Amino acid sequence: MQIVLQVSIPQLKKMAAYYAPYAVSKAPKGAVFAAKLSQATVTAYKSGKVLFQGSGFKVEAARWQDNANQPTQKMNASHVTPGATIPTDFANWSVIGSDEVGAGAYFGPLTTAAVFVSKNDLDWVKALGIADSKTLTDAKMRDIAPEIIQRLPHHVVNLLPEKYNALQPHNNVNQLKAISHNFALHKVLEKIAPITPDAILIDQFAQATTYFNYLSKAQQSPVIRQNVYFTTKGEQYHLSVAAASILARVVELDTMVALSHEAGMTLPIGAGKAVDLVAAKLIRQGQDLNHFAKLHFANTAKAKSLVN
Numbered sequence: 001m002q003i004v005l006q007v008s009i010p011q012l013k014k015m016a017a018y019y020a021p022y023a024v025s026k027a028p029k030g031a032v033f034a035a036k037l038s039q040a041t042v043t044a045y046k047s048g049k050v051l052f053q054g055s056g057f058k059v060e061a062a063r064w065q066d067n068a069n070q071p072t073q074k075m076n077a078s079h080v081t082p083g084a085t086i087p088t089d090f091a092n093w094s095v096i097g098s099d100e101v102g103a104g105a106y107f108g109p110l111t112t113a114a115v116f117v118s119k120n121d122l123d124w125v126k127a128l129g130i131a132d133s134k135t136l137t138d139a140k141m142r143d144i145a146p147e148i149i150q151r152l153p154h155h156v157v158n159l160l161p162e163k164y165n166a167l168q169p170h171n172n173v174n175q176l177k178a179i180s181h182n183f184a185l186h187k188v189l190e191k192i193a194p195i196t197p198d199a200i201l202i203d204q205f206a207q208a209t210t211y212f213n214y215l216s217k218a219q220q221s222p223v224i225r226q227n228v229y230f231t232t233k234g235e236q237y238h239l240s241v242a243a244a245s246i247l248a249r250v251v252e253l254d255t256m257v258a259l260s261h262e263a264g265m266t267l268p269i270g271a272g273k274a275v276d277l278v279a280a281k282l283i284r285q286g287q288d289l290n291h292f293a294k295l296h297f298a299n300t301a302k303a304k305s306l307v308n
């Protein structure tokens with residue numbers, strides 16, 4: 001019942017500030033800080049490794065997961081109060097929700113999904129039991145995803161490593177996320193026209209102004225702005241975000257299976273030590289890392305030093 005995230009030093013500082021109100025006076029040896037929350041304990045080390053334990057470890061880690069291993073990260077969405085701008089009756093609206101996965105994983109794609117859940121489909125989606133999407137197992141998500149795909153208007157942007165690596169030097173990760181969300185939302189709007197949703201909810205990874213700045217810089221057209229809301233923990237505010245989160249995760253998993261097959265070895269999810277070892281093995285075999293991994297991660301240099 002624990003998970004370890006590898007985060008950048010600036011991110012570690014943000015986490016220290018965030019958890020300061022929960023800090024325990026005596027942190028374990030070698031720890032930068034330790035915090036005790038009602039459902040989880042968090043211990044951070046100088047190396048940037050952060051350990052989450054306790055019954056709520058997944059939920060607490062998820063708060064930071066998208067930001068893990070991204071030294072270029074400038075904005076920390078977790079400083080935004082979740083749901084600050086969301087109207088009270090929002091859960092009952094017809095909403096397109098969007099969410100992405102894979103930003104913190106060395107191997108595999110950055111996958112973004114948008115799903116429309118109309119008022120009429122809310123009961124059906126509730127019956128899927130996905131409200132707490134962050135705590136579902138991969139197996140459960142694999143069961144549910146085909147039902148979502150079959151019934152609900154959706155679009156997935158699966159940015160594979162080669163494309164990601166071509167774009168990333170010119171667009172930071174949050175900009176790539178913004179472009180992906182905007183495109184997925186645009187596609188779903190096209191699919192459901194002439195119906196329009198009451199709102200769009202983006203699981204927040206950047207401030208709204210930053211998000212729209214990214215899109216204007218990238219000259220995305222059209223930019224979807226009407227009735228767009230942002231919040232962290234978006235899945236708690238509308239089931240469309242929960243559905244999008246599941247769909248993105250399952251497409252990511254399927255892509256990992258396909259890439260692992262091509263590589264002839266299992267590519268682990270995440271950005272830890274296991275990832276370095278597999279990357280080193282790929283290099284030794286003369287395989288093309290560009291095809292499998294997000295090259296700007298520190299894992300690339302670590303793998304190379306393991307080879308030498």
Ligand code: MN
Nearest residue numbers: 066099100203
């Ligand atoms: Mn998210």
